[in-house]
Amino acid sequence: MDxxxxxxxxxxxxxxAGHILHDSGHKVCILEKEEVPGxxxxxxxxxxxxxxxxxxxxxxxxxxxxxxxxxSVNINKISRKMGLFAVADQNNNEYRAPALLIATGxxxxxxxxxxxxxxxxxxxxxxxxxxxDMFRSGRVTNSKGRIPxxxxxxxxxxxxxxxxxSEFCSANCCITGIKxxxxxxxxxxxxxxxxxxxxxxxxxxxxxxxxxxxxxxxKVQFIRGRLSETNxxxxxxxxxxxxxxxxxxxxxxxxxMVVLLVGMQPDxxxxxxxxxxxxxxxxxxxxxxxxxxxxxxxxxxxxFFAGSCTGPKSVTQSTxxxxxxxxxxxxxxxxxxxxETPEHHDxxxxxxx
Amino acid sequence: xxxxxxxxxxxxxxxEKVPSVSTCISCGSCSGTCISSDQTGYxxxxxxxxxxxxxxxxxxxxxxxxxxCGKCSLVCPRGINTRKAILEMKKYLKVHTHENI
Numbered sequence: 001m002d003x004x005x006x007x008x009x010x011x012x013x014x015x016x017a018g019h020i021l022h023d024s025g026h027k028v029c030i031l032e033k034e035e036v037p038g039x040x041x042x043x044x045x046x047x048x049x050x051x052x053x054x055x056x057x058x059x060x061x062x063x064x065x066x067x068x069x070x071x072s073v074n075i076n077k078i079s080r081k082m083g084l085f086a087v088a089d090q091n092n093n094e095y096r097a098p099a100l101l102i103a104t105g106x107x108x109x110x111x112x113x114x115x116x117x118x119x120x121x122x123x124x125x126x127x128x129x130x131x132x133d134m135f136r137s138g139r140v141t142n143s144k145g146r147i148p149x150x151x152x153x154x155x156x157x158x159x160x161x162x163x164x165x166s167e168f169c170s171a172n173c174c175i176t177g178i179k180x181x182x183x184x185x186x187x188x189x190x191x192x193x194x195x196x197x198x199x200x201x202x203x204x205x206x207x208x209x210x211x212x213x214x215x216x217x218x219k220v221q222f223i224r225g226r227l228s229e230t231n232x233x234x235x236x237x238x239x240x241x242x243x244x245x246x247x248x249x250x251x252x253x254x255x256x257m258v259v260l261l262v263g264m265q266p267d268x269x270x271x272x273x274x275x276x277x278x279x280x281x282x283x284x285x286x287x288x289x290x291x292x293x294x295x296x297x298x299x300x301x302x303x304f305f306a307g308s309c310t311g312p313k314s315v316t317q318s319t320x321x322x323x324x325x326x327x328x329x330x331x332x333x334x335x336x337x338x339x340e341t342p343e344h345h346d347x348x349x350x351x352x353x
Numbered sequence: 354x355x356x357x358x359x360x361x362x363x364x365x366x367x368x369e370k371v372p373s374v375s376t377c378i379s380c381g382s383c384s385g386t387c388i389s390s391d392q393t394g395y396x397x398x399x400x401x402x403x404x405x406x407x408x409x410x411x412x413x414x415x416x417x418x419x420x421x422c423g424k425c426s427l428v429c430p431r432g433i434n435t436r437k438a439i440l441e442m443k444k445y446l447k448v449h450t451h452e453n454i
Contacts, residue, residue, distance in 0.1 A: 116386075116428065160378075162432035198380035228385030228428050243381030243396055250390040 003027045004333050005099040006087055008270065010069050011039020012061065012315050013307025013322035014103035019064040020326035026333055028067040029095055031087065037062060037069050039105050040308075045135035047315060048172075048179040049206040057315070070095075078273045083336070085302065098336045099302045099329050102274075102287060103322065106264040106308040109158025109166065117157065117260060118230040124148075124238050125230060125258045127157075128176055135183060143236055147188055148256035152240055153177040154227045155197040159263035168284045170263035171312040174200050175207045177261045178214050185218040193218075194253065196242060198226040204314065225251065230258065264312040274303075286311045294328065302336075304329055361407040363445045371438040376431040377401050383425035383435060393418040397425045397435045404442060413446050 005021050007014045010032035018028045036042060038061075044054035070089075077088040078100070085100040111119035111127050118125045123143035134140045142148045155177055159170040174197070181193045200222070202208045214220040225242035232238055238258050244251040266285035280288055288310040306325040307318040368375055377398065384396020395415040403412040419439050426435040 156430070161430040163428075163430060198378060224381075225385060226380035226382045226430065228382045241385045243384035243390070243398065245379055245381035245384075245398065248399060249394055250384050250387065250396065 001029070001093065001095050003029045003095060003097040005029075005101060005329055006031065006085060006095045006097040007101040007103055008075065008087070009039060009103035009105055009307070009309075010034075010037035010071070011103060011105045011307060011318070012041060013105075013318040014039070014101070015061045015065060016319040016322040017101055017103065017306055017326040017329070018067055018069075019061075020323055021329060022065075022067040024326075024330045026330065029097070030067070030069045031073040031075065031089070031095065032069060032071045033074055035072050037065075037071060041315070043129060043132060045132055046179065046183065048175045049204065049210050051179070051183075075270070075273060083302070099304065099333055101304045101306060101325065101329060102270060102309055103305075103307040104267050104270050104309045106312065107267040109164070109170075109262040109265050111157055111260045111262050113164045114157055114161070114260075116229045117154065117227060117258075118232065118238070119260055122230065122232045122236070122238055122258075124232075124236055124256060125260065127260045127262045128153075128173070128180060129262065131180055131259050135180075140184065140187060142257050146256075148191065150192045150194070150253075150255040151181075151184060151257045151259060152194040152196060152238075152253065152255045153181055153259045153261055154240075155195065155200070155261050156226065157260040157262050158265065160198075166263060166265060166284075168312070169201060171201065171203070172314055173261035173263055174202055175204060175210065175314075177259075178202070178207075178210050178220070180259065181220045182210070182214050182218050185214075185220065192221070194221045194223055194255070196223050196225055196227050196240070198224065198245075223251075223253075264308060267309065270309075280305070284311075302332060304332075355406045355408075357406075359407055361405055363409065363442065363449055364404045364407070366445050367404065367438060367441045370441045371434055373431065373433040374401060374438050377433060378431060380430060382428040382430060386424045386428050388422055388424065389418045389420055397429075397433075397439070400439065400442065409446060409449065412442065416443055416446070 004026035005028050007018050007030040010030045014030050018030050021028045038058045041054050041058045047054050074090040079086045084096045087095045108129050158164055158166055177195055184193055202211050224246045225244050228241045230238050230240055237254050237256055240253050288305040304325050306322040379398055381398050384390045384398050387396040390396040423436055
């Protein structure tokens, strides 16, 4: 099957790029390994910072799609012949295109690696992904099926931590924690919710507003101190040990449930299929160079990257980058088709009267 | 009062031997896991603060509580070689207190 652009990954960035490229008159196909498109959006209940319903957002994204999406595709091989990428799947279908967009996204940090936090050992230590699952099912319960009275969110799990090999900040867990803390308080107002943080990095639009609202309207309690270790009591409550670094004293707190705000890890599974992109993998394991200058950002051989495979991103940041990359793919394809490269493309950004 | 105009020669000396000390982000993991912090109120994070601010007398007292168990180095997210840093602090403090700094 021949296309103009094959996109790997039907998450927010893959869908956005597909939609734009299709509208620009290119023949697009998105390959998705899961049974349904949407990527990580399928694992969310509500999205920060506006608490929009994730299924609704996804539904709107999908309603834009007028091109082919192949789901349950496991890519076996990617090769390049005569300027065409050939992507072969498990059924030996071959998808050929001059442009290949990698939008494979991220994977959540495996919290078991942070052994001292007790994930996988103590039942009441869960991850933010599992809490989001509970929100989607409409019921938040601890290991005994009861509604927890005290919940602690642990920031920076698998982020900024040399001991687990990821030294970067995942950028989205702080706001995720605040969003989930507020969701919990909305659900069960009498619950005591704590956030154990070392720095709160709320650099997105309205993030700081959400932080403040969580304090003023929802009484979420913030403790400055990174969790050192967890222990389990016989009744399966969890004791957290940390230093309250503002008081300058070691401290402990007993809670019914611990939520680990797991970071975003680069999903490198596609790397084995694309050995020649090694040069485009950064020290943090994310793809691409991340430079501002597009001449460094985009390869000139038809291979493009967009979304959270190029660094930790929110949904909006992913789709924004995708729209930008779609523009470069559009130019690349036009050049390949040897049509006249338009000096001024048809989108007018600023109109002077 | 902390006088940031004054230099801390021992901090500089320790940094030379254990450069990773400069990467401390004051997260408090070390103090939270420390076996003696509960009794003394000191953890590695606080030692670095005292060292940086030139509070050598207090630092010398605080260093006596360290049992060299190494738990702080296990949990440190920045991978600071805390034990070596403490040994260096002790070494320089000994020399400098004789010089009456």
